Amino acid sequence: MTLNLTINGVRVEAEEGESLLDVARRNGFEIPSLCHHEAVAAYGACRLCLVEVTKGGRKKLTTSCNYEVLGGIEVVTESAAIRRHRAMVLELILAEAPESATVKALAAEYGVTRSRFAASGAGEDRDGCILCGLCARVCAEVVGANALTFRKRGDNRQMGTPFVEEPQTCIACGACAWVCPTSCVGFDEQNGERKVHRWKRSLPLAKTEKGHAFAPQFQLFHFRKLAKLEADFYKKAPGER
Amino acid sequence: MELSRVDAIIERNGSRGASLLAILQDVQDEANYLPREALEHVSKRLELPLARVYAMATFFQAFHLEPRGKYVCTVCMGTACHVRGAARLVEQLERDLEVKSGGTTKDLQFTVEEVNCVGACALGPLVIINGEYHGTMTADRLTKTVEGLKKAEGGTR
Numbered sequence: 519m520t521l522n523l524t525i526n527g528v529r530v531e532a533e534e535g536e537s538l539l540d541v542a543r544r545n546g547f548e549i550p551s552l553c554h555h556e557a558v559a560a561y562g563a564c565r566l567c568l569v570e571v572t573k574g575g576r577k578k579l580t581t582s583c584n585y586e587v588l589g590g591i592e593v594v595t596e597s598a599a600i601r602r603h604r605a606m607v608l609e610l611i612l613a614e615a616p617e618s619a620t621v622k623a624l625a626a627e628y629g630v631t632r633s634r635f636a637a638s639g640a641g642e643d644r645d646g647c648i649l650c651g652l653c654a655r656v657c658a659e660v661v662g663a664n665a666l667t668f669r670k671r672g673d674n675r676q677m678g679t680p681f682v683e684e685p686q687t688c689i690a691c692g693a694c695a696w697v698c699p700t701s702c703v704g705f706d707e708q709n710g711e712r713k714v715h716r717w718k719r720s721l722p723l724a725k726t727e728k729g730h731a732f733a734p735q736f737q738l739f740h741f742r743k744l745a746k747l748e749a750d751f752y753k754k755a756p757g758e759r
Numbered sequence: 760m761e762l763s764r765v766d767a768i769i770e771r772n773g774s775r776g777a778s779l780l781a782i783l784q785d786v787q788d789e790a791n792y793l794p795r796e797a798l799e800h801v802s803k804r805l806e807l808p809l810a811r812v813y814a815m816a817t818f819f820q821a822f823h824l825e826p827r828g829k830y831v832c833t834v835c836m837g838t839a840c841h842v843r844g845a846a847r848l849v850e851q852l853e854r855d856l857e858v859k860s861g862g863t864t865k866d867l868q869f870t871v872e873e874v875n876c877v878g879a880c881a882l883g884p885l886v887i888i889n890g891e892y893h894g895t896m897t898a899d900r901l902t903k904t905v906e907g908l909k910k911a912e913g914g915t916r
Contacts, residue, residue, distance in 0.1 A: 649897060654810070656806070657808075664808030664809075664810045664811070665810065667811065667813060667814040668814055669818075670818065671817075671818050679810070680809045680812075681764040681795065685810075687809070700805035
């Protein structure tokens with residue numbers, strides 16, 4: 519069913535079940551976000567996609583990524599109050615990830631260049647993670663490896679692997695490093711080995727017939743299973759076929 | 760903990776994801792903590808990722824991944840107890856038992872922990888030892904109580 523709503527005074531159409539963030543972006547309205555990714559379910563962790571929704575005469579601030587659109591709502595994506603809220607959120611995020619170029623650039627757009635807050639945790643916990651959980655959601659929903667999880671809660675909450683050990687179900691595909699909004703996972707390939715730094719996972723790269731190495735054995739196995747490929751499919755590298 | 764005991768607990772609660780919390784509670788009741796082998800076994804039996812079992816086991820304060828003492832000494836740190844010197848009681852326990860708050864003695868006899876308020880403010884400062892409430896506690900009396908427990912343990916050996 520098609521729904522009608524207004525965003526910043528403009529009438530737009532949406533399908534039932536769509537998220538407000540998707541509808542707004544499709545119609546060209548910019549809303550910042552860090553924890554959202556089209557490949558996984560909305561989570562509402564970073565709080566940057568806050569917008570103002572008026573429904574039945576009542577206004578409220580809400581995250582747009584996990585707000586399912588309704589007919590007749592009026593949405594405002596940008597106002598002094600919204601900017602103030604986002605600036606506050608960005609100041610908190612900046613405290614956790616002061617080195618992240620993405621966060622710094624976004625914060626600067628909202629006039630935040632330094633944070634009055636201290637990062638939570640100490641020592642190696644201060645690693646630029648903003649606890650958005652995107653890595654774990656991608657690992658569970660897209661990869662299906664379920665190697666990552668939040669542990670503990672409140673101000674002790676951390677992202678990591680079960681028992682804080684090298685995760686046995688991790689295939690070192692690097693999806694977590696790719697989606698991480700603050701680039702705090704870290705990932706490299708050296709000497710025939712792929713390493714995912716933050717989870718301390720390293721796997722040897724499988725070699726093709728010609729001795730080229732391009733992905734770890736577990737990841738190739740995963741691909742072969744997903745795409746129902748022949749067992750010897752990766753004996754040849756993509757360029758060798 | 761024998762894995763057959765974990766199996767029995769799983770049978771009792773139902774082998775499905777929704778029973779995870781109840782299963783972990785029962786495991787902790789029996790073993791007095793959540794042994795790693797038990798968590799791994801539950802993950803396998805329920806066909807849940809270990810990450811999910813681990814997340815739940817670390818989320819709730821009621822769960823412990825390390826063995827706990829035979830006697831758990833919980834010092835209330837609520838406002839009323841705090842102003843009546845609860846912090847000194849924690850220090851006293853730490854000194855007497857040679858263990859940091861939150862830790863367990865090497866012989867697995869005593870665990871010292873803090874709780875933020877148990878709602879028995881009129882009894883403050885309050886120390887709970889294995890569910891028994893000891894109100895208007897003093898450092899002196901706490902030492903004696905702990906000595907008494909140590910002696911009772913020594914006597915049974």
